[in-house]
Amino acid sequence: xxxQTLNQTNDQLTAPGNGISIRERMxxxxxxxxxxxxxxxxxxxxxxxxLIIFILFTVVPVVLSIGLGFTDFNVLEPPDFVGxxxxxxLFLDDKIFIKSLANTIMFAVVTGPIGYMIALLMAWLxxxxxxxxxxxxxxxxxxxxxxxxxxxxxxxFFSSDATGYLNAMLLKWGLINDPIKYLENPDYIVPIVIxxxxxxxxxxxxxxxxxxxxxxxxxxxxxxAIDGIRNRWQELWFxxxxxxxxxxxxxxxxxxxxxxxxxxIITGLTGTISTDYSAHTLVLHLQDYGTTRFEMGYxxxxxTLLFLVMVGSNIVVHKLLEKVGE
Amino acid sequence: MKRxxxxxxxxRSVGGDITLLIFLLFFVAVMMLPLVYxxxxxxxxxNELWLFPPKFFAINPTFKNYIELxxxxxxxxxxxxxxxxxxxxITIAGTGGHIILASMAAYxxxxxxxxxxxxxxxxxRTSLMFSGAVLAVPNYLVMSALGLIDSYLSIIxxxxxxxxxxxxxxxxxxxxxxxxxxxSAEIDGASDWVKFWKIVxxxxxxxxxxxxxxxxxxxxxxxxxxxxxTESKKTLFYALSQITSGGLxxxxxxxxxxxxxxxxxxxxxxxxxxxxxxxxxxxxMKE
Numbered sequence: 356x357x358x359q360t361l362n363q364t365n366d367q368l369t370a371p372g373n374g375i376s377i378r379e380r381m382x383x384x385x386x387x388x389x390x391x392x393x394x395x396x397x398x399x400x401x402x403x404x405x406l407i408i409f410i411l412f413t414v415v416p417v418v419l420s421i422g423l424g425f426t427d428f429n430v431l432e433p434p435d436f437v438g439x440x441x442x443x444x445l446f447l448d449d450k451i452f453i454k455s456l457a458n459t460i461m462f463a464v465v466t467g468p469i470g471y472m473i474a475l476l477m478a479w480l481x482x483x484x485x486x487x488x489x490x491x492x493x494x495x496x497x498x499x500x501x502x503x504x505x506x507x508x509x510x511x512f513f514s515s516d517a518t519g520y521l522n523a524m525l526l527k528w529g530l531i532n533d534p535i536k537y538l539e540n541p542d543y544i545v546p547i548v549i550x551x552x553x554x555x556x557x558x559x560x561x562x563x564x565x566x567x568x569x570x571x572x573x574x575x576x577x578x579x580a581i582d583g584i585r586n587r588w589q590e591l592w593f594x595x596x597x598x599x600x601x602x603x604x605x606x607x608x609x610x611x612x613x614x615x616x617x618x619x620i621i622t623g624l625t626g627t628i629s630t631d632y633s634a635h636t637l638v639l640h641l642q643d644y645g646t647t648r649f650e651m652g653y654x655x656x657x658x659t660l661l662f663l664v665m666v667g668s669n670i671v672v673h674k675l676l677e678k679v680g681e
Numbered sequence: 682m683k684r685x686x687x688x689x690x691x692x693r694s695v696g697g698d699i700t701l702l703i704f705l706l707f708f709v710a711v712m713m714l715p716l717v718y719x720x721x722x723x724x725x726x727x728n729e730l731w732l733f734p735p736k737f738f739a740i741n742p743t744f745k746n747y748i749e750l751x752x753x754x755x756x757x758x759x760x761x762x763x764x765x766x767x768x769x770x771i772t773i774a775g776t777g778g779h780i781i782l783a784s785m786a787a788y789x790x791x792x793x794x795x796x797x798x799x800x801x802x803x804x805x806r807t808s809l810m811f812s813g814a815v816l817a818v819p820n821y822l823v824m825s826a827l828g829l830i831d832s833y834l835s836i837i838x839x840x841x842x843x844x845x846x847x848x849x850x851x852x853x854x855x856x857x858x859x860x861x862x863x864x865s866a867e868i869d870g871a872s873d874w875v876k877f878w879k880i881v882x883x884x885x886x887x888x889x890x891x892x893x894x895x896x897x898x899x900x901x902x903x904x905x906x907x908x909x910x911t912e913s914k915k916t917l918f919y920a921l922s923q924i925t926s927g928g929l930x931x932x933x934x935x936x937x938x939x940x941x942x943x944x945x946x947x948x949x950x951x952x953x954x955x956x957x958x959x960x961x962x963x964x965x966m967k968e
Contacts, residue, residue: 388796395795397873402801405786408842409805411827416819417811423819430818477708480701490955494947495709499716501898501946502939508715520737557712559895563849566887566957570857587697601852608848612809642814651818658815665810 424656429649441656452657455635458545459615459661462636463668465549467614470556471606477557478564479591493565500558506623509551513537513624538625541633548634551620558613560606567602571595597680607672615665618642637661722936723747730932746933750941753924753934759913761920768901768917771833772945775840776896780889782841787850788877792863802851809844817907824908835908840900846892853888854881890953898946918942 392399424441426434445452477496481489512520515536522534537543571594576584579594596603618638621629628643629635637657645654722730724742754761789795790802820839829835858881866876882889905919921942925935 392796395793398789398793398795398798401785401789401873401877405782405842405847406801408782408838409808409844409847411823412820412839412842413808413844414804415823416816417808419819419822420811420815423815477705480705483698483701484705490951492705492709493954494951496712497950498943498947499712501943501950502716502719508718554712559845562891562894563852566891567853567856569887569957570853586694599856601855605848605852608806608809609845615810616812618814638812638814641812645815645817651815655815658812662811666807669807669810 420655421659421662422655423652424659426652427650428652428655430651431649434652437652441653442660444653445656445660451632451635452637452640454632455637455640456660458634459617459636459638460664462549462552462617463611463614466552466556466617467610470553470614471560471610473553473556474558474561474606475564475603478561478568479595481565482568496557497562500555506551506620509547509554510538510624513543513547515539539630541630544625544629544634548617548621548624551624552614552617555620559609563602563605563609564599567599568595571598593680600676600679603676603679604673607676608669611665611669611672615661615668637664719936719939722933723940725933727933746937747941750924750934750937754920757920759915759920761917763913764915764917764920767833767914768903771836771840771903771916772897772900774833775837775900776893778837778841779843779846779896780892783843783846783892784850784882784885784889785877787847787854788881790847791851791854792858792860792881805844805847809848821907830908831911831914832909833914836900836903836906840896843896845895849892849895850885850888853885857884857888887957890957894946894950894953897949901946902942 423434425436425438427437427440428434481493481496484492514520514522515534515538517523517526517534519534519537521537522531525531526534535543537547575594575598576590579590584590584593616638617636621634621636621639625634628639638661641654641657641661644650644657718737721737721739723746724744725739726741726743726745729736729740790798824830824835829838862880863876866880871880902918903916904922905915909915921938925931925938
């Protein structure tokens with residue numbers, strides 16, 4: 356394209372319908388925005404304290420980290436810019452990365468939707484209970500999430516020697532002759548990890564769903580009954596879920612960060628690295644490079660990729676949730 | 682069946698109610714297992730900890746583990762009361778500040794459209810998805826640039842700006858605050874602060890009570906951070922986990938610690954849950 360045509364497109368391209376050039380419109384737009392910004396001074400004031408802290412402690416570190424993904428950085432010496440080399444290395448040279456990418460997606464696809472459904476279903480059922488019973492059952496269900504080391508009991512339950520509960524039981528009943536190495540055998544590790552993750556799914560989403568259901572006005576249900584809602588499933592789909600859509604979206608993001616970020620549960624069960632990397636995930640891979648090998652540049656590249664995967668799946672999930680209640 | 686366990690509605694069948702209740706109770710039993718296990722472990726005398734075949738329940742329950750824990754605590758160089766103070770300070774300041782700042786920001790983002798509002802919210806929501814594991818080095822740089830190293834503020838101030846809370850509060854304000862309500866308050870001459878503090882915050886009480894649980898739980902269980910190195914500024918969780926690092930011989934004491942650590946968050950949780958449901962009972966209508 357010659358410079359002349361370029362100029363033309365810039366200056367004389369007019370918006371269809373009205374005869375104003377784009378530059379003119381942009382000017383108007385800007386002045387409009389400026390007016391709106393001045394009008395909302397108070398809103399900026401309300402936002403500012405939080406936003407400043409958020410920028411300092413989240414945006415700046417994240418941006419720095421994405422930048423480090425293009426460098427070779429061992430924490431001790433200043434980072435060396437290497438362009439896309441970390442990313443080439445990941446896809447061409449790092450078999451464990453490919454394995455952990457596949458594992459991460461597999462864990463997320465299995466545990467994300469199921470865990471989300473469990474949390475939603477349980478919150479909805481709790482909402483049917485009378486007040487006092489509801490408080491008691493909510494407390495009983497969530498209390499285990501308050502203790503940090505829940506994986507410990509599963510480690511003992513599935514322990515590989517004869518003192519593990521599962522092995523002890525099976526031995527006693529004569530179903531097996533030798534203790535099974537549940538946490539060393541790749542065939543068992545993956546299902547056990549999935550089981551423990553699902554067990555722990557009554558967390559953040561669960562409580563936000565419960566609180567969200569509290570905000571639903573009872574009148575809608577009466578109105579729904581008149582409009583011909585016949586059973587609790589119809590009521591759930593056509594009335595309840597659309598009314599708690601903001602919480603559904605919140606829960607989806609939490610589910611995505613949780614199910615793509617599975618890591619500490621696996622190390623809790625199998626130790627730092629599972630047999631043959633059978634349950635290795637991206638989070639564990641980046642921790643391995645970041646904290647053990649001090650290859651911060653490489654670890655940051657993994658984090659950036661994981662981030663992109665999550666953002667992508669969030670877009671998909673968002674589209675799906677738009678269909679709720681239709 | 683007027684006085685059934687479940688609120689009677691046309692869309693409900695008795696059979697369905699009973700099935701659901703049984704299902705719920707079964708689920709509760711499964712979920713409670715680890716907690717019951719931890720309580721039992723903390724009550725087991727040393728010779729029962731590693732029995733074969735393993736016994737789930739303590740045969741001769743004893744408080745020895747708790748007594749041993751208190752003995753170990755009283756030996757520590759920095760008095761335990763100091764660790765407890767630190768943890769309370771961090772938890773209360775961090776949670777209070779976070780709820781107020783995040784709610785103020787959420788109010789702006791949820792109820793007004795102004796230049797940058799959509800972008801800021803998208804940025805906050807998206808940032809939740811970045812793995813924290815690689816942020817240690819950049820975070821350290823920011824902390825030291827701001828001179829926060831080795832101060833309580835290195836935990837408290839980042840807690841103020843935590844992303845989860847803003848996202849949660851904004852979603853609830855989207856759901857629970859009708860625009861007309863704010864408009865009519867404006868006509869009555871309410872200032873922005875009055876609208877926020879007297880109208881919005883009481884309505885979204887279930888939301889900030891829920892947020893309080895998340896925040897208290899995460900701050901209460903804060904362990905060692907790379908930003909604090911003075912022993913007397915460290916947290917209770919850090920102090921107690923030093924004790925468990927004694928290995929297998931201290932498994933019983935470790936279980937006692939996890940029971941003691943859960944007490945405060947559990948209390949906060951029970952109080953907040955009963956209030957969430959109370960809110961519904963007293964101010965159940967909108968507008």
